[in-house]
Amino acid sequence: MTTLRFPSPPQHDAAEALRGEVRAFLAETLAERSPLHRADSWNGFDRDFSRKLGQRGWLGMTWPKRYGGHERSAFERYVVVEETLAAGAPVAAHWIADRQSGPSLLKYGTEEQKQSVLPGIAAGETVFCIGMSEPDSGSDLAATRTRAVPVDGGWRVTGTKLWTTGAHHADYMILFCRTSGTPADRQAGTSQLLVDLKATEGLTIRPIIDLAGQHHFNEVHFEDAFLPATALIGTEGAGWEQVMSELAFERSGPERFLSSMQLLIELVGVLQGAPGEAAQLALGRLTAHLVTLRRLSRGVAAMLEAGENPGTHAAIVKDLGATFEQDLPDIARGLIDAEPDAASTSDLVAVLAHITLNAPSFSLRGGTREILRGIIARGLGLR
Template sequence: MTTDLRFPTPPSHEGAEALRHEVRDFLANVLVDRSSLRRADSWNGFDRDFSRKLGQRGWLGMTWPKKYGGHERSAYERYVVMEETLAAGAPVASHWIADRQSGPSLLKYGTEAQKEAILPGIAAGETVFCIGMSEPDSGSDLAATRTRATPVDGGWNVTGTKLWTTGAHQADYMILFCRTSGSPADRQAGTSQLLVDLKTTTGITIRPIIDLAGQHHFNEVHFEDAFLPSGALIGSEGAGWEQVMSELAFERSGPERFLSSMQLLIELVGALQDASSEAAELALGRLTAHLVTLRRLSRGVAAMLEAGANPGTHAAIVKDLGATFEQDLPDIARSLIDAEPDAASTSDFVAVLAHITMNAPSFSLRGGTREILRGIIARGLGLR
């Protein structure tokens, strides 16, 4: 029997549209000199100064308690800021992970000391996080983690390797998913999360991984008897799986799951202004319909977060459909305009097409592979 899975009506907030115009005016000013190609790299655009400016505006940690540097605003107001910054191609990488998932995880599971020490810095745009989940040879099978934290006097000794760790070379902290008891055969049991200070902890080696586009965003992070104090434990020992699944719900549901390629759609519409055809009109109409639908679903997840619900299955649906949309876009663009991708081109469309084409394969990998997501969806629908 399948479950009747519905997306709730997106939240409404009387001040949200006024906020939207405020954010747009701000972005139009601070991004005025940002090229189309740099806007296409919004997700990976690392700019601490930009993040600080968002923090000064009160646009980070928006839903958090004021005692931790937050602003106690609604999830939908936060969604408006996310949506507008991504659509404008703003450089969000230095605050993105911390504001989206690491901060909320600490708010939900962290100790009072962790919250007081970390959350105000995130809300100010000063503190950068990375995610220590994936490992060599395990793909998206997080339960196969082999990185181990062994209890020692005063804390933990950590040994193991994390892979595809975005931004580790620039981050201040990592939330590490690891095994604190048992073996990989125990699967989810015996896993925990630890807070890692990447700037002061010894025994950590960060090695770059260069992607298809020749950029350095990914890293291999190796722990060799790295000591973490007992206060590094997030939540309860052995509860890591439940905690990391909650964290992934934040990671999979936002507008970044269908706006990573937005600049290509903008350039495509511009390039077709003088070359319109029935095929182009049909393609753009279909893309627009898909985009509007994805936005509706993603805003529905924002309503669930506002209500304190667990949107795990809903988030997986948004992530899977969003990745499909983004990966289809370069091929659709090439079918409409006879141009070969070239990052060095003086044509904004051609340069952005090259960038998105090279990055598109990763869209169905980050945050969980398509196969893993569809398994989660099937389970949520009662099909497995």
């Protein structure tokens, strides 16, 4: 069995100095944002807010300046992500692009792709979605059936992507697809393509309404859609290695335990002053778990800063974080005498309803528990 250690994140003076600046900006900018809207931080789509972050140099923070970045540290970026999520800011317009699509293009993209796309992401202008999951395959990405067939000048793409968050807003998608072989070949023969969603014919986006009655998810259908040869990201046939690298960015950040943060804030506010013994024990345990998750997540940031591959460590953070987030609504319901009700005038009850309806997705997005635990087992040398 392999021993797995999370590095200790160093004290980073520049990052902590930045924290006060970010908090002051958020306090002013989000002053009128209700607790219920703060609870929907991940899915809060606000291009103006993302542009404001871009104007302050808080997107594309670690990227080279020649691509619109700011050459700051992974710890400074971590502070911005942590503070915006903890404050319930509407991050959806820049979220995927800044977190994973941009870093993937930076690592594997052509110079033309970097020059044409990355500055827009850093400015908060360009929105991305993820073309990974498919019908009947769940989190088993190797079972992808979406196929890109080589033709003169590019590719013809046919297939369907599912649960594609924000596709109806997005400008681009990074599409994971099969360029050779069959699904029986699993990881072999897969590639990634850059899709301009505003300029590609043969592409249809259909809404999926979630349990909360909201439209965040979509089905994206490709019907003999043409993509130019310049759409290929990285190396043809190396899509599996590339998508695993992208998922390491997706799984490791503080978003993996801060999705339910507003519920914890409201719960503490209601219980403050006269908590019983059961409430004290529950809040103490939740706080201990939160501090531990933050420590692990910052350890992954240290690995990214050092240029290391945090794949296994990121899977651990994501798995533990999803468990924490999904447990929180049940713990809250055990401590208060109220049932979830989105129409309630009580901020706690309304936020509880929202988190309860969204909690089932927390262990799906970024990979199911079964997939994550398989990755962890391989990382530990157990399979």
